[in-house]
Amino acid sequence: MIKGLKICGISDPKTLNYILNHKYKPSMIGFITNYEKSRRFIEYDKLQSLINVDKKNVNFVSVLVSPNDEILEKIKDLNFDYYQLYDVDPERTEEIKSKYKIKIISALTISEEADVIKYKNYLEISDIILFDSKGYHKSENFDHKLLDIVPNELNKMIAGNIQIEDISNFKNKNFMIDLSGALEDENGKKDLSKIDKLLNLSAKI
Numbered sequence: 001m002i003k004g005l006k007i008c009g010i011s012d013p014k015t016l017n018y019i020l021n022h023k024y025k026p027s028m029i030g031f032i033t034n035y036e037k038s039r040r041f042i043e044y045d046k047l048q049s050l051i052n053v054d055k056k057n058v059n060f061v062s063v064l065v066s067p068n069d070e071i072l073e074k075i076k077d078l079n080f081d082y083y084q085l086y087d088v089d090p091e092r093t094e095e096i097k098s099k100y101k102i103k104i105i106s107a108l109t110i111s112e113e114a115d116v117i118k119y120k121n122y123l124e125i126s127d128i129i130l131f132d133s134k135g136y137h138k139s140e141n142f143d144h145k146l147l148d149i150v151p152n153e154l155n156k157m158i159a160g161n162i163q164i165e166d167i168s169n170f171k172n173k174n175f176m177i178d179l180s181g182a183l184e185d186e187n188g189k190k191d192l193s194k195i196d197k198l199l200n201l202s203a204k205i
Contacts, residue, residue: 002167002170002173002175002176002177002202002205003155003174003175003176004026004027004028004157004176004177005026005027005028005176005177005178005179005198005199005202006026006027006028006029006030006061006157006176006177006178006179007019007026007028007029007030007179007180007183007195007198008029008030008032008040008061008063008159008178008179008180009030009031009032009038009040009180009181009184009190010029010030010031010040010050010190011031011032011040011041011042011046011050011190012050012190013050014192015190015192015195016029016050016051016053017053018192018195019058019195019199020053020054020055020056020058021056022195022196022199023199023203024199024200024202024203025056025057025058025199026058026199026202027058027059027176028058028059028060028061028081028082028176029058029059029060029061030061030062030063030084030178030180031047031050031051031060031061031062031063032063033047033062033063033064033067033071033075034064034065034067034071035063035064035065035086039188040180044074044075047075047078048078051078051079051080052079053079055079055081059081059082060079060080060081060082061080061081061082061083061084061105062075062078062080062082062083062084063084063086064083064084064085064086064088065086065087066086066087066088067083067085067088067096072096072099072100076100080102081102081103082102082103082104082105082127082128083096083100083102083103083104083105084105084107084130085104085105085106085107086107086109086132088106090121090122090125093106093122093125093126094125097125103127103128104125104126104127104128105126105127105128105129105130105157106119106122106125106126106128106129106130107130107132108122108129108130108131108132109132109133109134110131110132110133110134110142110146110147110160111133111134111142112146113146113149115146116131116146116147116149116150117149119131119150119154119156123154127155128155128156128157128176129150129154129155129156129157130156130157130158130159130178131147131150131156131157131158131159131160132158132159132160132178133159133160133161141160141161141162142160144158144160147175152174153174156174156175156176157175157176157177157178158170158173158175158176158177158178159177159178159179159180161181161182162177162178162179162182163182164179164182164183164194164197164198164201167198167201167202167205168201168205170205177202179198182194182198183195183198
């Protein structure tokens with residue numbers, strides 16, 4: 001079975017409350033904190049209010065792309081359990097983890113095997129390694145067979161335009177699964193019926 005489920009790109013109270021009150025809650029919920037190119041980006045004031053809730057044992061994840069000191073200082077007291085870091089080298093990752101005493105998801109964007117192998121540089125400083133596509137907010141995919149070289153014992157997560165119907169393909173994989181775009185309607189808004197379908201399916205595998 002899969003190790004856990006993360007729903008990413010939540011930006012409104014209705015959707016967040018629905019997920020937190022679902023019978024089969026995910027392991028994690030992600031919030032786009034500083035990447036303004038994403039339609040799922042949340043302004044700080046709205047973010048602060050949105051996540052100031054009872055998390056009901058769900059981990060909240062701040063998704064950050066090359067975060068500078070200003071944004072890190074701004075969010076340091078918010079209700080987050082993890083920082084998910086894109087485009088952050090190992091030295092900077094270690095600095096952030098040490099300074100803010102936060103769990104780290106190191107996100108690697110993958111198009112070839114050489115990208116996958118970079119996980120070795122983050123082993124000592126990351127709590128989870130996320131293998132994602134190069135598309136960032138564009139919900140692109142990559143060849144998940146490239147991950148066959150990753151050790152089973154690694155605490156890892158996989159993203160990259162994964163669809164709800166793909167979840168059953170991962171039932172014998174030792175991965176956490178991260179979905180966002182697959183849970184949206186044609187207007188890019190989170191669809192509660194799709195979220196319900198995902199959460200009910202994840203409980204069966």
